[in-house]
Amino acid sequence: MADPSSFASADQFITRHINLKLCVDFDCRVIRASSSLTVRGLHDSLSQLIFDTKDLTIKKVSVNGQEAKYSLGTSHKFKGTPLEITLPFPLTRGQEIVVDISSETSPKSSALQWLKPEQTAGKIHPYLFSQCQATHCRTIIPCQDTPSVKFTYYCQISVPKELVALMSALHDGEISDPDDNSRKIYRFKQNVPIPSYLIALVVGALEGRSVGPRTTVWTEKELLEASVYEFAETEKMLKYAEDLVGPYVWERYDLLILPPSFPYGGMENPCLTFVTPTLLAGDRSLASVIAHEISHSWTGNLVTNRTWENFWLNEGHTVYLERRIDGLLHGEEFRQFKALGGWKELQNAVNTFGASNVLTNLVPNLHEVDVDEAFSSVPYEKGFALLFYLEQLLGGPAVFLGFLKNYLQVFAYKTVTTEDWKKFLYSYFKDKVEILDKVDWDGWMNTPGMPPVQPKYDMTLANACIALSKRWVEAKECDLSSFSAEDLKDISSHQRIELLTLLLLQEPLPVSHVKRMQEVYNFNEVKNSEIRFRWLRLCIRAKWEEVIPLALKMATEQGRMKFTRPLYRDLYNFDKARDEAVSTFLKNRAYMHPVTEMLVAKDLHVN
Structure with a gap:
């Protein structure tokens, strides 16, 4: 191939x-x-x-x-x-x-970002x-x-x-x-x-501190304390992953917390995972990104997609394993809740691309397509949804884990295509071929838009989010006084993310509603970047002019593409913010990662 x-x-x-x-x-x-x-x-x-x-x-x-x-x-x-x-x-x-x-x-190598001393936390040395x-x-x-x-x-x-x-x-x-x-x-x-x-390098004024027998956290000294606290559970996650799928072969699992312009949440470079500082929420609530990168040590790094058209083999399996680790850390209800959240992320990605865009295929054709432009949460979440659906179809979590473990042993150190994977699935479940034959493989693999079937989810943790989002969507202006800070008393940060995700899938809320939401929930002050990002998008879509500076601040203070691109796109689509979005980008583009800069320029129709 x-x-x-x-x-x-x-x-x-x-x-x-x-x-x-x-x-x-x-x-x-x-x-x-x-x-x-x-x-x-x-x-x-x-x-x-x-x-x-x-x-x-x-x-x-x-x-x-x-x-x-x-x-x-x-x-x-x-x-x-x-x-x-x-x-x-x-x-x-x-x-x-x-x-x-x-x-x-x-000097314009797209793999390298050279930072001046003033772009670092320490302000003294380049990076x-x-x-x-x-x-x-x-x-x-x-x-x-x-x-x-x-x-x-x-x-x-x-x-x-x-x-x-x-x-x-x-x-x-x-x-x-x-x-x-x-x-x-x-x-x-x-x-x-x-x-x-997976070749990776970093050079900077770095300090390291051990947080476990196999893990040193590396970063600039200004971020060291916060990073050591945030990622203290790394060894626990590593052990859970080994319990699920077998021994860790890479010896070290060090973490590097990068400057804010790093374009991804994390990058699974062997022996040294790269991590965005946007995970430093102060309460370890975003540390499941580490469970994702740890999982890549098996799915992606040990067994690797043969071409980028088969990227879902890396990412779908990694999300599946990440959520299995989440389940061991926080319980099965939480795994199910994260799975449901992933379905919403997939809906968001399909809405952004358009439901007929072939880049929403699980296995897209990338002939004459720049892989960076094809990048989205589709291979992650559509891939996960397929595996979660198969888990339910073939006998539950324990049975499906047996398959995954076996798959990783058979293909360790090799590269695979979707065809190889499917053949192996059929040979492993040879007693369940008639079940597998009923799967709409073409609908899952080669058809754009949402999958042909939605898996079933335990709704225990989601129901509170659904009920509260429904209240906001249906509220008339005269009902707004019925909302208070008490609404969020028993709602975790993960549920707050889900609440805002649900609201983003609806028609934009009126300005009166987002203003009231700020009065009672004070989302403007939240440190958790996942909550902040969704909240700012919700406000921009409601056309609340007061948050334009806050959205531009988040789009420029960090360069994680998951946040920066949608914020710039939403600002561009808001007539009152468009000119400022373009001028802010032009002012800041020299400090952005080369890939982020190239893609945001396209989003904003800037040469």
Whole structure:
């Protein structure tokens, strides 16, 4: 199965190991790289290798020590430029060679965000972090930038000696840089094969503190206390995950809390999960994102989708496992409640794309589609809904967990397609084939919009949210005095998120209603970013002008795409806020992560 998002022909040859030497230059905002790729031929008499690159300067190529001819092919608008290497001798099937490539990144590499000291919490030192998922590793080094190829790696990274470097690998010591005594070399090894999108690096004024036998929390010292408190239950979650699906193979599970411009909630980089500071709610209420990233250690990192068209295999299974961990931590009613919340998130995503948009297919066709533009909660929540539905159909949570555990054992260290998964499902449940045959597979996999069937949910925790949202939707202006702070007395922060999600799925509320809501619930002061985000969207949709500054503040103070893009889109759709939204974006775009900036510019119709 060819990967439409990559030039590198994984059917011709595969990368087995990469030995990296990186030098981080903050003044020029570039990384100079020397990459030694051990590749294995899959065909006889192979005369050419093609690697993915994007915005890279290639300086020299050699094969087994012999200089090799190379050229850069035709550039593609989002896939980058293929690096075509002519081999000095033909490669035979099973033969391994070492390809050495010297290269340098561009200051506009989409995988790297370079932060000035004033953009950090400490304000003294610069900061650099990477985000390679989905197809951005090719902007750091030439590689087979496809999830279908897995390799081990070793890296030596030279950085200014007052800074700390971390990678998605195990620390293997550090030494003074023999070429420059103002610098230090950190060494890392990743012995478990990973795809290119899981290479990750960070360089900054970082401090670490242990919160468990396998976990150090890393961040700038200004955020350390809050982060250590928030993520204190990491080992407990890790143990629950191991109880559910078997041993953790990566040795360390460290956490890095990044500056606010990090574009995702979390990124499951092996040995070092990257986390947004928007999770620092002060009450651990958003720590289930950590359960999600921990789950990826099995679903995604150990068993990996072969192409981005099969992304639901990574994310649907991860959400399923995350919610199983939630169930062990907080009870089955809570797992069911989170599952129902996911269905609402899916409705929101389908509404945003439009119900006939093929990007709402569980398995979309990504030929000539930029993976970043296809990104949404659909593979997460539609994928989860399918697994939750199958759990109910095939005999309940214990039975389905048996399947998941078996699936992970059979496909460990491999890559999978939806077809492989479905075949395995049928062979595992061979006594229930007639049940599986009744599933509308085409409706689930290849049809846009909501799934053909909605799973059943325990409504215990949801009923209070539904009742209160109904009161607000049906309230006339003269009824508004009946609402009070007491309404939320027994409603958890997770239920408050659900209440606001329900209201966002309705017609916009009148301004009088959101004003009263602020009077009695004081949502403007809430620290929990998930509540705050939904609350601000609700107010903007109600066309309450007073919250425009608050919404712009949230859209610019952090760069998590889940929050920033919908806030900017809603502000753009509100005539009184449109001009200010565009001018605020233009003023702040230089500080945004390159991918976030590109997508928000499209949302706001800005060049």
